[in-house]
Amino acid sequence: MSLAWFGLKTIIFKQKKPILGTIILTDYCNLSCKHCAVNNIKRKMQSYEKVLEEMHNFYRDGIRILFFCGGETLLWEDQGRTIKDLIREGRKIGFYLINVVTNGTIDLNLPEADLVFLSLDGMRETHNLIRGDTFDTIMKNLELAKDTNICIYMAVNKLNYKEIEKVGRLAKEHPRVNSISFNLHTPYQGTEALSLSREEKIETIERIKSMVKQGIPVFNLPGALKIYLKNNWPRPCYQCLVWEDGKRYICGRCVEIEGLCEECGYLFAVEFSLLFRGNLWIILEMFKTYLKYV
Numbered sequence: 001m002s003l004a005w006f007g008l009k010t011i012i013f014k015q016k017k018p019i020l021g022t023i024i025l026t027d028y029c030n031l032s033c034k035h036c037a038v039n040n041i042k043r044k045m046q047s048y049e050k051v052l053e054e055m056h057n058f059y060r061d062g063i064r065i066l067f068f069c070g071g072e073t074l075l076w077e078d079q080g081r082t083i084k085d086l087i088r089e090g091r092k093i094g095f096y097l098i099n100v101v102t103n104g105t106i107d108l109n110l111p112e113a114d115l116v117f118l119s120l121d122g123m124r125e126t127h128n129l130i131r132g133d134t135f136d137t138i139m140k141n142l143e144l145a146k147d148t149n150i151c152i153y154m155a156v157n158k159l160n161y162k163e164i165e166k167v168g169r170l171a172k173e174h175p176r177v178n179s180i181s182f183n184l185h186t187p188y189q190g191t192e193a194l195s196l197s198r199e200e201k202i203e204t205i206e207r208i209k210s211m212v213k214q215g216i217p218v219f220n221l222p223g224a225l226k227i228y229l230k231n232n233w234p235r236p237c238y239q240c241l242v243w244e245d246g247k248r249y250i251c252g253r254c255v256e257i258e259g260l261c262e263e264c265g266y267l268f269a270v271e272f273s274l275l276f277r278g279n280l281w282i283i284l285e286m287f288k289t290y291l292k293y294v
């Protein structure tokens with residue numbers, strides 16, 4: 001109800017207040033994925049105190065949905081404290097949803113989180129081509145996971161777009177996975193060759209929509225997929241905020257890279273942007289999808 005009230009106020013008064021906040025805990029990462037532009041640049045772990053302070057700042061500023069991200073998020077630790085401590089603090093502060101993004105190479109047992117977004121970029125050969133030899137480790141960690149709060153997070157690019165149905169079926173059939181969320185490649189400098197052509201994007205979006213009809217647990221909103229292709233959705237999304245190393249960014253860290261927003265493939269940004277501009281269809285789809293998978 002509270003989120004619905006926030007949405008209503010945002011739409012009626014055209015407010016630009018954030019509701020979803022992401023804290024980048026570290027840029028350390030144990031992988032070096034082909035499409036990555038953020039790993040191991042400063043090689044910095046944020047301190048527990050700084051993160052906690054920002055969590056309180058986020059809450060004070062109205063943010064109620066919290067994401068922890070990296071680098072590899074689960075590498076984060078400070079004086080014996082881990083992500084589990086941060087999630088517990090987040091609950092005490094009062095966040096409604098607390099989600100974690102991970103590359104899946106570290107223990108996936110995180111019952112404290114509402115959703116664990118697990119990056120998987122294809123079946124074994126393709127995933128390993130993009131993310132290094134990690135597919136089997138991820139599958140093993142999935143088997144060992146006790147909870148079903150895992151959402152596969154696939155970044156679709158030139159190398160893996162033919163495999164989205166296979167990964168979708170894996171998501172449907174795996175007892176620990178509750179859903180799958182797709183993003184299309186956003187062409188950071190040096191990764192442009194991984195971008196899908198216009199025709200490939202159309203084909204990919206049509207296939208994702210067809211997966212929804214086939215009962216694959218797709219987290220994306222079909223209405224937003226259609227609008228994504230038209231590429232006329234308003235951006236940046238003012239309801240999303242990212243904090244990294246003392247600096248805040250509206251929408252994403254990518255917001256300062258010239259020309260990148262026009263090529264944005266982050267489908268959550270499309271969804272939130274449309275949602276808070278009062279797109280009724282997206283509002284209905286959002287309720288339906290979030291109540292099903294969160």
Ligand code: SF4
Nearest residue numbers: 029031033036071103
């Ligand atoms: S796991 Fe994430 S942060 Fe690490 S290299 Fe891959 S995309 Fe980058």
Ligand code: SF4
Nearest residue numbers: 251252254255261264
């Ligand atoms: S629209 Fe937002 S998520 Fe997309 S590239 Fe721009 S800042 Fe990043």
